[in-house]
Amino acid sequence: MRNKALFENSTNTVDHARVSKIETILTRVSRRMNKTVTGLLTPYPISNYCNEPVSDIVLRYMFPSNGKITVGAMYIEDMPKGGVNIVLYVGDATGGGTKTYTIKRKDFKLAPNLPVSFGSRLTIGVKPVVEEEIVRGIWTSFMWVPDVKDVDVKTYLLDELLALEETNNAGLKEEKQ
Numbered sequence: 001m002r003n004k005a006l007f008e009n010s011t012n013t014v015d016h017a018r019v020s021k022i023e024t025i026l027t028r029v030s031r032r033m034n035k036t037v038t039g040l041l042t043p044y045p046i047s048n049y050c051n052e053p054v055s056d057i058v059l060r061y062m063f064p065s066n067g068k069i070t071v072g073a074m075y076i077e078d079m080p081k082g083g084v085n086i087v088l089y090v091g092d093a094t095g096g097g098t099k100t101y102t103i104k105r106k107d108f109k110l111a112p113n114l115p116v117s118f119g120s121r122l123t124i125g126v127k128p129v130v131e132e133e134i135v136r137g138i139w140t141s142f143m144w145v146p147d148v149k150d151v152d153v154k155t156y157l158l159d160e161l162l163a164l165e166e167t168n169n170a171g172l173k174e175e176k177q
Contacts, residue, residue, distance in 0.1 A: 077137025082130035
């Protein structure tokens with residue numbers, strides 16, 4: 001162990017060679033320390049409430065950039081006894097794709113992992129399995145994550161971030177007074 005050699009046979013007098021070696025080690029370690037902070041935006045929520053589907057549609061959304069629909073949740077207040085078919089369609093001018101789920105629970109989680117591109121349109125339809133039954137009170141929420149190239153990534157020196165936080169906190173204190 002190299003570091004142990006620095007402290008062996010130590011006396012109370014200052015050994016300038018040893019101090020110099022310790023300073024060199026500290027300088028190298030400090031260069032390796034991360035002095036920046038990177039923050040990324042969280043996924044964007046897409047949500048809607050629909051009392052009664054119009055033409056079986058409960059949500060429509062158009063994407064402003066490339067990315068992926070990662071996870072979703074739905075809750076149906078008046079779930080038909082026979083259940084529902086949920087149809088997720090993502091398409092654009094060149095075509096599209098569909099994922100269909102048959103559900104009998106009032107609340108459920110979906111993980112479609114559907115890729116989207118600029119201008120893609122999401123349409124979510126809910127239709128009772130038994131046509132005579134009625135579905136009402138549909139809550140829908142999905143998360144989509146834009147591609148990294150479309151995310152605004154900002155890197156700050158740690159000192160800049162702390163100064164920015166202090167400035168913001170000072171502004172909040174002035175507003176309260």
